[in-house]
Amino acid sequence: MITDLDKIIVPDSKIIKDAQDLLHEYGNELIWNHSNRVYLFGATKGEQDKLKYDHELLYISALFHDLGLTKQYSSDDLRFEVDGANAARQFLTTYNITPEQIQLVWDAIALHTTPGVAEHKQDEVALLFHGVGMDVMGDDFDQYSEEIRKAVVQKFPRKDFKNDIIEAFYNGIKHKPETTFGNMKEDVIKHFQPEYENKNFCTCILHSKWES
Template sequence: MDFIFTRPDSKAAAAALEVCHEYAEPWLLNHSLRAYSLAAAHAAVVDIAHDGELLYVAALLHDLALTPPFDSHTLPFEEAGAHVAWVFAAGAGWGRVRRDRLAEVIVRHMRADVPADEDPESHLLQVAVGADVSGRGLDRFAERVKDDVVTRYPRLGFVDAFLDRAEAQAERKPRCAAAELMRDGWAERVAGNPLDAPGR
C-alpha cells in the first residue's frame, strides 16, 4: 500500500512540503505527513472520492499557525492557519474558490465532525488528525498502516510538544476550540494515544 504515501504530482503540493520543511519543527512536519498518509489510507479503504492535491496541501499546512512565525494572539490557530493557507494558495496560482476551499478544510478540522458525502476532504483530515493526535478512531486503520506511517514519520516527542502548544492556545484564547478540548480532557487522550505506546 505504498501508494498512500505518494505526494500528489503538482507544483502546489511540492511547495506545501517545502513550506512545511521550512517552518514546521520536525515533530510537527511528521504529524502533517502522518495526517495526509492516514487520510489517504482511509479514503482508499472506504472508497471516498476526494481531491488529492487539496487534501495534501491542507494536511501539510493545517497546523502552521502553531509555529511562532504564524501564531496569532487573537484568532484560533485553525483560523489563523486557514489565512496562511489562503495566501499560500494565491501564490500557487489557485483561483479564489479553490483558495476558499483550502481554508475551509483547515478550519473544519477543528470543528464538529463532517460527513464524507458533505465534504470529503474535511472529513478525511478530521479522521486522520483525530487518530494521530488523540487516537480517536484508530481502529479504522489496519495495524500495518499504522506501523508503516509511524515508521516512515516517527513521533519525535509529538505529545509533549503538541500539548505545550495546545495549552498555550487555550490559555491565550479561552473561547477557542483548543481550549474547549483541553477542558474536556484532551490532554489525557493525547498522552494516552496508542500510537505512542512503548514498543510500537
C-alpha cells in the same frame, strides 16, 4: 482494509514541494511528521471508503493545518485553526487555484478541530478531520490495518508525540486563551493553567443587554 502504504497517492507537484518547503522553514519536526501522518491516514480512509477527493488539496490542507501554532503565522486574536487557514489562503492565491478550491482548503483547516460539522462537509474537509483525529486521539484506530499504522509511523516517527503535541498546542495559544471559548482547545489551557476560567455560554446569555 488497505495494508500497503505504496497504494496511497502522495502528490509531488511544484505547489506541494513549495508547501513542504514552507513548513520546513516555519514549522518543526513535530509538526512536519504529524502533518504528513495526518495526510496519509486521511488519504488511507479516502481510498478505503472509495471517495473521489483531490489528493493535492488534502495534502496542502494537512501541511498547513497546524501552521497557526507557529510564531510566523500566529495572530494575536484569532483561533490558531483560522490562522492556519489564512496562511493557506495567502499561499494558494499565488498559484493557479480556483476560489472554490481555496475556500475548500480554508474550510478543511479551519474546521479540523470541529467535530459534528467537519465530517459532514466535502470529502477533503472530512478526510483532514479524520486524519487529525486518528493521529492525535486514535479515532477509528482499528479501521486502519496494523501494516499501515506501522508503515506511517516508521516513515514519520511519533517519538513522544502525545506529550509534545499538547505542549505545542499550549505554546501556540497560551497568549490568546480567550480564543478557546467554545472549542476543545480550552482543555489544553486548563491542562497547564487549571485556574483559568473562560467565558461561560449561559452567563453570556443571562448577562446580555436584553431585558428578557
